[in-house]
Amino acid sequence: MRNALLAEHRKLVSTRLWWVLLIGMAGYLAFIGAVMAFTFTVTADGAEAPLTGVDAATATYSLVNAIGYVFPLVVGSLSVTSEFRHRTITQTLLVEPRRTVVVVAKLLATVPVGLALGLVGVLALVATSAPLLSWRGDGAFLTDPEVIAVLVLGVVTTAVWAVVGAALGTLLTNQVAVVVVILAFTQLVEPIARTALGAFDAVAGVSAYLPGAAADALIGASLFGEIAGVDLLPRWAGALVLLGYGAVFALLGRLTTFRRDIG
Amino acid sequence: MTGPTLTLEGVTKQFGRVRAVDDLSFTVRPGVVTGFLGPNGSGKTTTLRMLLGLAEPTSGRGLVGDRPYAEHPQPARLVGSSLDPGFHPGRTGLAHLETYAPQVGVGRARCREVLELVGMGDFGDRRVGAYSMGMKQRLGLATALLADPPAVVLDEPANGLDPEGIVWLRGLLRRFAEEGRTVLVSSHVLTEVQHTVDEVVVIARGRLVHASSLAELAASAESGTLVVAADPAGLARLVADRGWTAEPEGAGLLVRGIPAAEAGAACFAAGLELHQLATRTEDLEAAFLRLTAVPEVAA
Numbered sequence A: 001m002r003n004a005l006l007a008e009h010r011k012l013v014s015t016r017l018w019w020v021l022l023i024g025m026a027g028y029l030a031f032i033g034a035v036m037a038f039t040f041t042v043t044a045d046g047a048e049a050p051l052t053g054v055d056a057a058t059a060t061y062s063l064v065n066a067i068g069y070v071f072p073l074v075v076g077s078l079s080v081t082s083e084f085r086h087r088t089i090t091q092t093l094l095v096e097p098r099r100t101v102v103v104v105a106k107l108l109a110t111v112p113v114g115l116a117l118g119l120v121g122v123l124a125l126v127a128t129s130a131p132l133l134s135w136r137g138d139g140a141f142l143t144d145p146e147v148i149a150v151l152v153l154g155v156v157t158t159a160v161w162a163v164v165g166a167a168l169g170t171l172l173t174n175q176v177a178v179v180v181v182i183l184a185f186t187q188l189v190e191p192i193a194r195t196a197l198g199a200f201d202a203v204a205g206v207s208a209y210l211p212g213a214a215a216d217a218l219i220g221a222s223l224f225g226e227i228a229g230v231d232l233l234p235r236w237a238g239a240l241v242l243l244g245y246g247a248v249f250a251l252l253g254r255l256t257t258f259r260r261d262i263g
Numbered sequence B: 001m002t003g004p005t006l007t008l009e010g011v012t013k014q015f016g017r018v019r020a021v022d023d024l025s026f027t028v029r030p031g032v033v034t035g036f037l038g039p040n041g042s043g044k045t046t047t048l049r050m051l052l053g054l055a056e057p058t059s060g061r062g063l064v065g066d067r068p069y070a071e072h073p074q075p076a077r078l079v080g081s082s083l084d085p086g087f088h089p090g091r092t093g094l095a096h097l098e099t100y101a102p103q104v105g106v107g108r109a110r111c112r113e114v115l116e117l118v119g120m121g122d123f124g125d126r127r128v129g130a131y132s133m134g135m136k137q138r139l140g141l142a143t144a145l146l147a148d149p150p151a152v153v154l155d156e157p158a159n160g161l162d163p164e165g166i167v168w169l170r171g172l173l174r175r176f177a178e179e180g181r182t183v184l185v186s187s188h189v190l191t192e193v194q195h196t197v198d199e200v201v202v203i204a205r206g207r208l209v210h211a212s213s214l215a216e217l218a219a220s221a222e223s224g225t226l227v228v229a230a231d232p233a234g235l236a237r238l239v240a241d242r243g244w245t246a247e248p249e250g251a252g253l254l255v256r257g258i259p260a261a262e263a264g265a266a267c268f269a270a271g272l273e274l275h276q277l278a279t280r281t282e283d284l285e286a287a288f289l290r291l292t293a294v295p296e297v298a299a
C-alpha cells in the first residue's frame, strides 16, 4: 500500500494540472474574498450590512468551501479519469493488479494535494478579505478561536473534497463528462437546490444533506446558511455525510468500472 | 536466471457475439524467444491481456509459473510487459517511469538506467507529448524493463521502431533468452520476427493453428515441383491418373507435395518430353499465410 500511495502521489504531482488549479483557486478566492468583504463592510448610507461582526468574518472565510470546492473536486476526479483518458491505467493495473488497492491509493493520494489547495485557498481568501473586514467592518477576528476553527477546517474540508472527487472519478471515468458534471452540480444544481429546498419548510432539512451543505457543516459556517437561515448539521455529522458521499462513489466505482476488463 | 513458464489453459474470450479467443492453449518456455503470431484481429492482444490479468477470460486461465499473474505479490517484478502502452502527454519520460517505480520496487537511478538502455537517455526530461511514435515505443519498452524481469511479454514491440531499433531489440531479446529468461513477443508479420524467434505459436480467428519451433515450421513448409512438358495435355492426363493436385503455373503445372524425382520418373515412364523440372519451396511468409488463411468452404 505504501508503494501504491507513493506511485499515486507521483502521478498527481508530475503533471501541471494540480498547480495550475492551485493558482486558479488562489486567484479566484482572493477575488471572491475581496468582493464579499466589500459587500459586508461597504453599505449605502443607512442600510444594514447583511452580516456583521464575527458572523461576517466566518461566512467570508467559509467560502473556501462554497465557492472553492470545484477545484479540489476537479483535481481529485482528474487523478482517476486522466488514467483512462491517456490509457495509463493499463500499466497501473499491471504493476498493481489488486484493484481495491489501486482505488484506495488513489483516494488517499489526493489528500496532500487537497491540503495544499485548501491552505493556499484559505490564505488567498484571508489575504484580501481580512484587511477589508478590519478596515471598514467590525474586524477580521483572526485570533478568535471559532474563526481559527473555520480556517483550519476549511483546509481540511478542501482535502476531503479532493478525496470525494477521486471517488467520483472512479465511478465516472470519462474526463469530459466528469468535469461537466462537477461544474453543473457545483455552479448550478447545488446552489439552486439549497436555496429552493430552504424555501420550503417541509424539505428544508433535506438541503443540509447536500454535499456542499455537509461541507459547510464540517467547516461550521456557511454563507448560504446565514442568508437562507437554514440550519447546518453538527460538525461531526457534516463530516460523516461528506465522507459518505465519497465512500458510496468509490464503492460503486469499484463494483462497476474497476470490476470490468480494463486496458 | 530462469524465467517462469507462461501457460494458457483453454482460454476463451467472448465479446458479445464475437469469440475473440477460442479455447486456446499453449506454453511459453524460458530460455527461448517465442513468437506469438497471427493476422490483425486474430486475438493476440486479447490473449496477452488475459495472461496479465487485465481481462477476465470467459473460461480457462493463464498462468505465470504456478499461478495467475495477479496472484503474484509484485507481478511486475516477474513479468515486464508492454501492451499498447499509454502515456500522459504532460509527464516527462523519466517521470512516467518514476510513477511506476515504487510498485516495481526500483529507485530513480534505475529509471535513468533503463532510459539509457533503450537509447532514450537524452530525452528523459522531455514531455511525452513531444515524443515520436518510436520514442513512445521505446519508453514502453523501458517501462517493461524497469525491474530487469525474468520474463518479458511484448505486444508488437517492433511497431514504429526504426531499422536500427529493430536490430537492437532483436539483440536484446536474443540475449534475454540466452540468459534463461522467458520471452514472448507478438507480431502480425512472421518475417519481421523470423530472425528473432526460436519458437512460434500461430493463431487465427482466436484458435491455435500451429505451435512448433521455427525450424519445424520451415521444414513443414510445403514444397512442390514445377513441371513443363512439350505435351501439356499429356501432362494433365498424367496428373489426373496419379491423383496429384496441381495448378497451372506459366506454361506448365505446379504439382503439390510431390518431389522432383518422383514427378520426373513418372513423366519418363509416361514418355513425356520435359522442358523444365524444378523444385518449388514455399517460403515462411507463404506458410504463414496458408496457416492463417480463412478455410475455404468445401464445395
Ligand SMILES: Nc1ncnc2c1ncn2[C@@H]1O[C@H](COP(=O)(O)OP(=O)(O)OP(=O)(O)O)[C@@H](O)[C@H]1O
Residues within 6 Å of the ligand: B015, B018, B019, B020, B038, B039, B040, B041, B042, B043, B044, B045, B046, B047, B187, B188
Ligand atoms: N474490448 C473489446 N470489445 C469487443 N471486441 C473486442 C474487444 N477487444 C478486442 N475485440 C475483438 O476481438 C478480436 C481480437 O482482437 P485483438 O485485439 O486481440 O487482435 P490482435 O490479434 O491483437 O490484432 P492486431 O494484430 O490488429 O493487434 C477482434 O475481432 C476485436 O474486434
Ligand SMILES: [Mg+2]
Residues within 6 Å of the ligand: B044, B045, B046, B155
Ligand atoms: Mg493487437
